[in-house]
Amino acid sequence: MPRNILIVDDDALMRRSLAFNLEHSGYHASSAASAEDALAQARLDPPDLVLLDIGLPGMDGLEALRRFKESLGVPVIFVTSRRRELDEVLGLELGADDYVTKPFDLDVLLARIKAVLRRAERPAQAAPGPAPIQVGDLHIDPAAHTVHIGERQVELSPKEFDLLTAFALQPGVVLSTEDLLAQVWGAEFLGQPQVVYVHIRWLREKIETNPDRPQRIITVRGVGYKYLPVEA
Numbered sequence: 525m526p527r528n529i530l531i532v533d534d535d536a537l538m539r540r541s542l543a544f545n546l547e548h549s550g551y552h553a554s555s556a557a558s559a560e561d562a563l564a565q566a567r568l569d570p571p572d573l574v575l576l577d578i579g580l581p582g583m584d585g586l587e588a589l590r591r592f593k594e595s596l597g598v599p600v601i602f603v604t605s606r607r608r609e610l611d612e613v614l615g616l617e618l619g620a621d622d623y624v625t626k627p628f629d630l631d632v633l634l635a636r637i638k639a640v641l642r643r644a645e646r647p648a649q650a651a652p653g654p655a656p657i658q659v660g661d662l663h664i665d666p667a668a669h670t671v672h673i674g675e676r677q678v679e680l681s682p683k684e685f686d687l688l689t690a691f692a693l694q695p696g697v698v699l700s701t702e703d704l705l706a707q708v709w710g711a712e713f714l715g716q717p718q719v720v721y722v723h724i725r726w727l728r729e730k731i732e733t734n735p736d737r738p739q740r741i742i743t744v745r746g747v748g749y750k751y752l753p754v755e756a
Contacts, residue, residue: 526551528553528570528572530558531543531573532574534579545630560583561578561706561707562588563588563591563592567595568693573640575603575637576588576601585649599621601621605626622631657692659692661754664689678730683709690704691750698747700748
């Protein structure tokens with residue numbers, strides 16, 4: 525199974541180019557334009573390695589590094605032009621596994637990725653899977669990739685599963701279409717809300733008693749959607 529690499533950079537051209545080259549080299553690549561979106565995305569689909577810029581909008585790469593290490597224990601390579609700050613980071617031993625400065629040679633980056641992944645290898649049994657999620661009568665087991673509503677198992681496509689998981693991780697919280705696109709589909713889908721609309725319709729058809737009068741996935745007009753727990 526291809527290793528999953530998450531690219532976090534606010535430069536859209538950089539993300540697309542790097543993702544293309546990583547896919548061509550046999551990896552699975554996903555991307556995010558901000559640290560916040562990357563962390564949310566990683567909770568749904570944990571990466572094997574993160575390529576992280578330092579100069580990001582909102583949360584910067586240094587704080588993102590700490591979050592990735594604390595919550596996921598995932599290896600991180602800084603890919604950035606801010607060499608002076610990188611030297612300081614390495615001096616403070618904040619935990620970056622390696623760094624590559626822009627502009628970089630693709631072969632050098634691929635070699636660094638391979639080396640970091642090799643160092644990070646652990647026996648499969650040593651890595652616990654993500655914990656099950658229980659919200660009212662909804663039970664999601666990310667490790668087994670199963671969904672139950674009460675005793676009934678619900679068959680979902682991979683994206684429907686990820687979308688429902690995004691809601692279940694934040695019950696009662698309104699998520700905008702842009703939030704959902706960033707967390708479930710990645711930064712390259714931002715500005716394409718119809719993708720969310722279609723998948724929410726499909727999801728409602730599978731989990732709602734009456735999809736035309738949903739009780740679980742609620743539309744908050746002009747803002748987004750939220751998941752309300754339904755007790756058994």
